Amino acid sequence: MLRRDMETARRLEVQSKALQAEIDTLRSPHTETEGSVAVKFKGRMKDALLSLSGKQTAEETMRKMRAEVEEMEEDLERQTEMNGISLTSCTVKTLHEDDTRVVQQYSLAGSCLDLGFQVEFQRSEAQGKTITKLDIVLDTHDMQISSFASRAEERCELIQFFRTLRNFSEGREDRRRTFHHFQVTPGVPS
Template sequence: MDEGIFQAYEKEIQALEEEIRLLTEQYEDMRQESTFFSDEEILKAMKSLQGETEGETKEHESLSDLKAQLESLERDLSFLMEFTGIHFTSHSKKTVEKTPNKTVRKHRLAGRCHSLPFQLEFQLLEMQKDEKVSAVVSDLSIIMDSREDSNVSKFVSRSLSTYAEWHEHRRHTFLHFKAKYPDIVTLPEGLLGDFIILRSPKVPGFELMIVWKIHLDEEGTTTPVLDLLPKVPEQVLEQRMRRVESIPGSFRSALRLFGIEATLENLIHVLGSGQ
């Protein structure tokens, strides 16, 4: 063997032996240090172990609660399926967009309503702000097998589309007036509720509840139904009995003449002026 190669191997072996020696010394130092703990360190370790045990117990209790809730939801779902005749047979979802604070998924459900098959598609937007998570459903559509009955498919699609348009129009209208008149307009049930309350800034206790229902008749025709319910303090009621009694009728007449948005706008202006 060449003398140069032999020396190179010998140096490499020596370097490995030195590395093994250093590692052995470090291991021995660590082993000796690990066998000695202060009373404070022992107490801290015991508390940590106790906390982990309690955490595991709470986790088991939490899992038991979740299981009980899941069983309750399954019973409720089973009852609703039997009551309505709607049974879902499959579900699929596809992630369309995903960011740290927002997730958009497209869902597709297949099922039967009694003997009629159908498919339900919608998009679910999940938003996370701080520790709160909100979800919004959009692009909802029902698909029915045209081979079964094309009239039923048209009826469902048309009625659902019109209803959804009015529902979205109501939500946007509530949002608009709440943002424009935050001191007068309140939404006790949020944007998805079917009423808003107008509070007079001039007359304490004077309120007007605007109820906005969306009516769907047997023929599938969707129409908005609005009404006004006043809440008047006794002293105001005694002074202006006739004017208060005429408010709901005047509101309905204004709706026919000016439409929903203009009527609400004028009503808020009158309420804000204290007339």
């Protein structure tokens, strides 16, 4: 009986070691996959994955995200001060994505000083970044800037459009201030 119990114990020990080895083998790819997924992602996505895996708390993730949002808001405020363009909305929609190319559609709305605008364009990212299908809508009936906007649409010159929009808006604002300063009140002799 003792001999049979010892054989059973050895058999169970061998089975236990085999099962433990199998468990270790199954855990290993999971750990490697987790690590490779964390390496592939950066920023917020990596923080979210670390939080889900328990390697980073949700509080730490939220703290990092808040700091990132604050930094982005400060950057946006600085950009607005520097270029005079204030965006009120911005949407991005991915139209096509594969291994060699990504095509996204952007819709922007905002103003430059007191001149409102809406811009839609597609951005293709293959070997470089290319702007296509540019559509511009301005809140003005001024033929000079409207004709320039039409040429910018035809040539897909987004940066040139924004530079000219700023120059035009600044000139328009200067004229408005000048004429407001010298405005003559009707019925009052000058």
